[in-house]
Amino acid sequence: MKKKPIILGIETSCDETAAAIVTESNTGTPIILSNIVSSQINVHKEFGGVVPDLAARSHVEKIDLITKKAIDNSGINIKNIDAIATTAGPGLIVCLYVGLNFGKTLSLNLKKPFIAVNHLEGHALSPKLNSKLNYPYLLLLISGGHSQYLSVEGLGKYKRLGTTIDDALGEAYDKTAKLLGIEFPGGPKIEEYSKKGNADKYELPKPIINKGGCNLSFAGLKTAVLRIAKNIKTEQEKYDLAASFQKTIEGILYKKSKIAFEEFKKINKNKNNTFVVAGGVAANKKIRNVLEKLCKKENFKPIFPPINLCGDNAAMIALVGMEKFKFKKFDNLNYPAKPRWPLDEKAPFLKGAGVKI
Ligand code: KG4
Ligand code: ZN
Secondary structure, three states: OOOOOOEEEEEOOOOEEEEEEEEEOOOOOEEEEEEEEEEOHHHHHHHOOOOHHHHHHHHHHHHHHHHHHHHHHHOOOHHHOOEEEEEEEOOOHHHHHHHHHHHHHHHHHHOOOEEEEEHHHHHHHHHHHOOOOOOOEEEEEEOOOOEEEEEEEEOOEEEEEEEEOOOOHHHHHHHHHHHOOOOOOOHHHHHHHHOOOOOOOOOOOOOOOOOOOOOEOOHHHHHHHHHHHOOOOOHHHHHHHHHHHHHHHHHHHHHHHHHHHHHHHHHOOOOOOEEEEEOHHHHOHHHHHHHHHHHHHHOOEEEOOOHHHOOOOOHHHHHHHHHHHHOOOOEOOOOOOOOOOOOOOOOOOOOOOOOOO
16 A cells, blocks of 8 residues: 655744654545644733734744654654655744744755745634635635635635635634733634623624625724724623624624535535534634524534644644645745645735725
């Protein structure tokens, strides 16, 4: 039997230093041999967000130890690694450089191919780490930097159906959390707070809910939260605002996902309809529940990555590396860091004032 590829994945695009080793079973199921993630939350929390230079310095301090730990934990001899897959973008350029330089140096020393990976493709394919998933599928990618609906038609083949015209959903969660005095990154805390609050207490806007197809917008919502947060006095009012925010997001994603389903069906006729939700915000259980309900009603099969693989990790980067390895899609060692690297390169850039949707 042909030897299965063993791929080292490296991820440093933002505030997680991560390394992982992934291979696959004889039947083609991905196997995570090790998956190490070192979060920099403590480095950034006093600043209320990620500070690029501090993030890069922290990556430099840890990348070798984290990679060594991933190799040691996998039980694999370093010589048996078949390729080094590294996130090349999108992300903070100073952070991307750290992982890229490290990955390229390892590739050179081990004389093994180097594979540049799009971080968003890592999220897009992450559910393959625990579920059987066939192309095409509809993807809702919701993270700290991106919010998009994409038709995923194959490795490297994406058609964007909708995107945010301003803030990303994770950003909206984090900003709301900050206004409630919750430390960065506040997304998970908002979900917790929302369980203790009255979701009908505050009426919040759902920007562009009746226009713009399945494009998304969260900036107006943030402004409304800011106005209310200024007058909040009690803990209970904080819980109520978190619950009202969470409910508003659920409403937006329900309606926009329904539109995305129709658009996906138009371009992928007579196919099995699968809906994948990935990225950091996909860890939100209430969002999962609401989208599961929609899928049941609309006859789509919902698939989510395991909760611990929703946030940034290197297993998803190694997985993309493994898929590319099978097609011998290797990259040169002069491959650049790409701070902006959309999955659908043909889709127009929609962010910014004056956007017509
Ligand atoms: O994918 P990710 O780890 O990093 C990026 O590529 O951006 O996503 C991080 C984002 C943060 O904004 C964080 O607050 C949000 O995901 N997040 C959540 C939850 N867990 C993480 N947002 C809402 N509910 C959660 N449970
Ligand atoms: Zn991410």
